[in-house]
Amino acid sequence: xxxxxxxxxxxxxxxxxxxxxxxxxxxxxxxxxxxxxxxxxxxxxxxxxxxxxxxxxxxxxxxxxxxxxxxxxxxxxxxxxxxxxxxxxxxxxxxxxxxxxxxxxxxxxxxxxxxxxxxxxxxxxxxxxxxxxxxxxxxxxxxxxxxxxxxxxxxxxxxxxxxxxxxxxxxxxxxxxxxxxxxxxxxxxxxxxxxxxxxxxxxxxxxxxxxxxxxxxxxxxxxxxxxxxxxxxxxxxxxxxxxxxxxxxxxxxxxxxxxxxxxxxxxxxxxxxxxxxxxxxxxxxxxxxxxxxxxxxxxxxxxxxxxxxxxxxxxxxxxxxxxxxxxxxxxxxxxxxxxxxxxxxxxxxxxxxxxxxxxxxxxxxxxxxxxxxxxxxxxxxxxxxxxxxxxxxxxxxxxxxxxxxxxxxxxxxxxxxxxxxxxxxxxxxxxxxxxxxxxxxxxxxxxxxxxxxxxxxxxxxxxxxxxxxxxxxxxxxxxxxxxxxxxxxxxxxxxxxxxxxxxxxxx
Amino acid sequence: xxxxxxxxxxxxxxxxxxxxxxxxxxxxxxxxxxxxxxxxxxxxxxxxxxxxxxxxxxxxxxxxxxxxxxxxxxxxxxxxxxxxxxxxxxxxxxxxxxxxxxxxxxxxxxxxxxxxxxxxxxxxxxxxxxxxxxxxxxxxxxxxxxxxxxxxxxxxxxxxxxxxxxxxxxxxxxxxxxxxxxxxxxxxxxxxxxxxxxxxxxxxxxxxxxxxxxxxxxxxxxxxxxxxxxxxxxxxxxxxxxxxxxxxxxxxxxxxxxxxxxxxxxxxxxxxxxxxxxxxxxxxxxxxxxxxxxxxxxxxxxxxxxxxxxxxxxxxxxxxxxxxxxxxxxxxxxxxxxxxxxxxxxxxxxxxxxxxxxxxxxxxxxxxxxxxxxxxxxxxxxxxxxxxxxxxxxxxxxxxxxxxxxxxxxxxxxxxxxxxxxxxxxxxxxxxxxxxxxxxxxxxxxxxxxxxxxxxxxxxxxxxxxxxxxxxxxxxxxxxxx
Numbered sequence: 001x002x003x004x005x006x007x008x009x010x011x012x013x014x015x016x017x018x019x020x021x022x023x024x025x026x027x028x029x030x031x032x033x034x035x036x037x038x039x040x041x042x043x044x045x046x047x048x049x050x051x052x053x054x055x056x057x058x059x060x061x062x063x064x065x066x067x068x069x070x071x072x073x074x075x076x077x078x079x080x081x082x083x084x085x086x087x088x089x090x091x092x093x094x095x096x097x098x099x100x101x102x103x104x105x106x107x108x109x110x111x112x113x114x115x116x117x118x119x120x121x122x123x124x125x126x127x128x129x130x131x132x133x134x135x136x137x138x139x140x141x142x143x144x145x146x147x148x149x150x151x152x153x154x155x156x157x158x159x160x161x162x163x164x165x166x167x168x169x170x171x172x173x174x175x176x177x178x179x180x181x182x183x184x185x186x187x188x189x190x191x192x193x194x195x196x197x198x199x200x201x202x203x204x205x206x207x208x209x210x211x212x213x214x215x216x217x218x219x220x221x222x223x224x225x226x227x228x229x230x231x232x233x234x235x236x237x238x239x240x241x242x243x244x245x246x247x248x249x250x251x252x253x254x255x256x257x258x259x260x261x262x263x264x265x266x267x268x269x270x271x272x273x274x275x276x277x278x279x280x281x282x283x284x285x286x287x288x289x290x291x292x293x294x295x296x297x298x299x300x301x302x303x304x305x306x307x308x309x310x311x312x313x314x315x316x317x318x319x320x321x322x323x324x325x326x327x328x329x330x331x332x333x334x335x336x337x338x339x340x341x342x343x344x345x346x347x348x349x350x351x352x353x354x355x356x357x358x359x360x361x362x363x364x365x366x367x368x369x370x371x372x373x374x375x376x377x378x379x380x381x382x383x384x385x386x387x388x389x390x391x392x393x394x395x396x397x398x399x400x401x402x403x404x405x406x407x408x409x410x411x412x413x414x415x416x417x418x419x420x421x422x423x424x425x426x427x428x429x430x431x432x433x434x435x436x437x438x439x440x441x442x443x444x445x446x447x448x449x450x451x452x453x454x455x456x457x458x459x460x461x462x463x464x465x466x467x468x469x470x471x472x473x474x475x476x477x478x479x480x481x482x483x484x485x486x487x488x489x490x491x492x493x494x495x496x497x498x499x500x501x502x503x504x505x506x507x
Numbered sequence: 508x509x510x511x512x513x514x515x516x517x518x519x520x521x522x523x524x525x526x527x528x529x530x531x532x533x534x535x536x537x538x539x540x541x542x543x544x545x546x547x548x549x550x551x552x553x554x555x556x557x558x559x560x561x562x563x564x565x566x567x568x569x570x571x572x573x574x575x576x577x578x579x580x581x582x583x584x585x586x587x588x589x590x591x592x593x594x595x596x597x598x599x600x601x602x603x604x605x606x607x608x609x610x611x612x613x614x615x616x617x618x619x620x621x622x623x624x625x626x627x628x629x630x631x632x633x634x635x636x637x638x639x640x641x642x643x644x645x646x647x648x649x650x651x652x653x654x655x656x657x658x659x660x661x662x663x664x665x666x667x668x669x670x671x672x673x674x675x676x677x678x679x680x681x682x683x684x685x686x687x688x689x690x691x692x693x694x695x696x697x698x699x700x701x702x703x704x705x706x707x708x709x710x711x712x713x714x715x716x717x718x719x720x721x722x723x724x725x726x727x728x729x730x731x732x733x734x735x736x737x738x739x740x741x742x743x744x745x746x747x748x749x750x751x752x753x754x755x756x757x758x759x760x761x762x763x764x765x766x767x768x769x770x771x772x773x774x775x776x777x778x779x780x781x782x783x784x785x786x787x788x789x790x791x792x793x794x795x796x797x798x799x800x801x802x803x804x805x806x807x808x809x810x811x812x813x814x815x816x817x818x819x820x821x822x823x824x825x826x827x828x829x830x831x832x833x834x835x836x837x838x839x840x841x842x843x844x845x846x847x848x849x850x851x852x853x854x855x856x857x858x859x860x861x862x863x864x865x866x867x868x869x870x871x872x873x874x875x876x877x878x879x880x881x882x883x884x885x886x887x888x889x890x891x892x893x894x895x896x897x898x899x900x901x902x903x904x905x906x907x908x909x910x911x912x913x914x915x916x917x918x919x920x921x922x923x924x925x926x927x928x929x930x931x932x933x934x935x936x937x938x939x940x941x942x943x944x945x946x947x948x949x950x951x952x953x954x955x956x957x958x959x960x961x962x963x964x965x966x967x968x969x970x971x972x973x974x975x976x977x978x979x980x981x982x983x984x985x986x987x988x989x
Contacts, residue, residue, distance in 0.1 A: 022875060075980065181927055185919075
């Protein structure tokens with residue numbers, strides 16, 4: 001019975017924040033309500049983490065192995081149910097959402113000073129939508145949350161965003177919304193196609209993941225339906241030709257928005273690929289794997305080059321996400337257990353390192369009122385501990401051993417080598433690019449001659465704790481990744497099983 | 508034919524509305540009183556709505572050769588009556604400040620509702636034409652009700668001229684069909700086509716002309732040119748009425764025609780309708796992109812929405828019937844509430860409507876709940892989950908996918924993507940910081956007024972149906988033809 005509460009807490013918390021502001025404006029109360037809801041969410045996820053048994057069940061049968069389930073009838077005419085379920089994969093994602101939710105609330109403590117309640121309403125609802133995406137296993141419900149979370153995110157960017165290069169945040173928000181919504185509709189059509197296909201085969205309407213997974217689809221139709229899913233996820237991940245919204249949305253979102261976008265919204269796409277696209281269309285996905293991996297390679301290099309060319313610090317980090325997600329895409333479509341485990345680790349580690357970098361850029365912006373790296377430089381001695389943290393996160397982002405990112409990238413490349421050696425060889429070369437743009441970031445912002453002698457406001461306790469917490473998580477993940485890998489192993493084993501049913505595939 | 512008690516029961520809603528109109532007219536002749544007239548109309552329409560429950564006990568029943576009162580008709584009658592009621596409450600607040608005769612408005616509205624009721628129950632060309640004219644003629648007067656302002660007058664006249672042209676098409680088409688089939692009943696139209704005796708081209712031309720006439724009323728591309736001007740010029744409650752009642756009535760009729768008249772089985776006709784649908788989706792949404800006037804924007808957006816809905820006419824199967832009901836319910840609730848907000852902001856009447864988008868800037872910070880209602884409506888129009896509009900769009904897509912109409916499905920997706928831009932623009936406008944002091948605003952006690960309560964109820968309905976649509980689906984699946 002905990003699953004619906006995981007979902008309800010953010011939604012109720014958000015409404016409370018808003019109502020509180022209407023009754024008594026301009027108090028810090030909404031922040032506390034939001035923080036408490038996020039802590040509650042995290043605590044519940046951790047309880048599930050500790051109490052559940054996610055160790056690998058060796059017999060991978062045809063029924064999915066859910067740790068807990070919750071099902072209510074919803075729209076019976078179409079066999080749609082309100083079906084939530086949790087396994088290791090969703091648990092990791094929900095926990096990550098809880099952690100990043102706390103960070104998002106804490107890092108906007110000072111930044112957001114107007115319409116606090118409404119801001120937290122939106123923030124909480126994004127989180128709620130994301131939790132819904134991670135828990136829903138009815139395809140209709142999944143789509144429901146997938147689209148629903150866009151609306152509050154839109155508001156976060158449009159109303160509390162920053163101008164960038166003369167462009168208003170509203171246009172960035174609209175771009176983000178149109179990209180994701182239109183591609184989402186493609187997915188809806190694919191879902192419907194799948195459901196009707198199942199209906200013609202069995203005479204039963206169902207949107208349930210477990211049931212639809214058994215539907216054999218072949219031929220052109222399977223390609224069309226698979227591409228519908230893939231495009232929707234590819235826009236969100238993002239995969240290169242569909243990444244147009246990402247730099248703008250990131251650059252112009254408020255810090256909390258960027259933290260959420262990079263930390264969890266991008267991860268919903270990888271989750272969707274792992275949970276839905278691969279198991280629903282195993283054979284087509286295998287046939288598609290070379291193309292997907294190529295797209296991943298393009299993403300690694302294109303994102304890296306793009307990042308190198310940016311002057312806006314947040315755009316740089318955003319473009320680096322494109323590059324990192326390229327690795328994730330390669331890992332997912334290589335389909336080996338090792339690579340899939342690497343994907344999970346990479347997602348978690350990237351969430352922390354990107355969140356850390358975005359928080360740092362938010363703090364720089366609060367102090368310098370610019371995100372233009374050309375106007376920075378020489379900040380190392382003037383900012384106290386902040387540059388030190390920045391260095392650590394940049395190192396994490398470029399995959400230095402000792403951080404989770406290293407383990408993730410290493411596992412992906414190592415695991416994929418069996419299947420696609422050339423892809424791995426080329427992708428490894430992409431790591432060089434990431435070293436270049438990361439160092440450029442450090443160099444331009446923190447090194448060089450200082451522009452002024454005066455020191456800038458140091459980190460206060462809140463900021464220090466926030467960055468330290470994120471850093472500890474990053475390093476802990478690098479030193480003992482087994483915590484996460486144990487939990488995800490069962491789920492990844494299942495994905496691999498579905499993906500590798502065809503004997504032609506050397507998995 | 509003998510009229511029995513059950514025939515009378517079946518006619519109750521029509522009779523009650525008819526009586527209401529007459530009483531309102533006599534009342535005005537006796538003594539002018541705005542509140543009393545509005546209340547009388549409200550009571551009459553409510554009574555008609557309640558009487559539908561009695562009608563359900565005798566359906567399906569054929570009353571006279573021209574009217575078929577079945578569950579299908581009852582559903583759309585209920586929808587029309589609710590939309591009529593909503594427009595009445597809006598009109599009441601709106602006309603408070605009107606500096607001319609206010610009372611005749613309700614009489615016109617009643618007449619128009621009567622026409623709508625007739626249309627949804629007709630399965631005969633005679634009652635079709637009768638209903639359509641009864642629906643439209645009072646609308647000319649309503650659109651031009653504030654005839655001292657140029658826009659309103661222009662809107663009324665434009666609507667009249669184009670409606671008259673559409674009626675001419677309709678009559679000519681009907682004549683052709685009659686000449687070929689010798690009957691005016693839907694079921695007989697083109698029956699000979701299946702036997703192979705008729706001239707298919709005459710039949711096609713006849714039915715084609717009828718479809719054109721209805722496309723005029725539904726403002727489908729390329730017969731949409733009047734829409735934006737009429738929507739903009741007509742007073743807000745009238746636009747609400749026009750955008751809902753006339754669309755429900757005409758669309759319900761079109762659907763009945765396509766499902767029951769054999770003449771519509773021609774493949775070429777379906778192709779024509781599919782092209783109209785596709786064009787409407789694209790053109791309507793593209794035209795809406797650059798609008799700064801919210802009423803014009805809604806006018807163009809309605810073109811797009813009717814285009815989506817036309818997918819079901821092309822499919823014409825069981826699921827299509829269900830989709831029609833669901834989409835119309837969601838669309839009507841959404842449209843009514845949107846125009847409700849516009850009418851509330853424009854009430855009481857001050858010479859013109861507050862329809863420029865800039866007046867809505869920052870509404871959230873002055874009237875948070877009103878702006879929240881508007882937000883929900885924009886999201887519902889855009890078809891975002893948690894709102895009823897999503898369920899409607901879901902069903903349209905399901906119908907399209909089931910019937911394999913891939914072009915139309917693509918059109919819905921492209922249209923939705925385009926439409927997001929302008930819906931979001933309206934939505935974000937509500938939340939931006941106001942630049943200067945606003946001249947116009949909904950009165951601060953709007954939430955306690957009838958119109959305000961109605962708008963809030965509609966918003967709740969849109970949210971609840973969006974999250975739990977089961978009751979609506981059950982209701983609509985009960986509304987079977989015949």
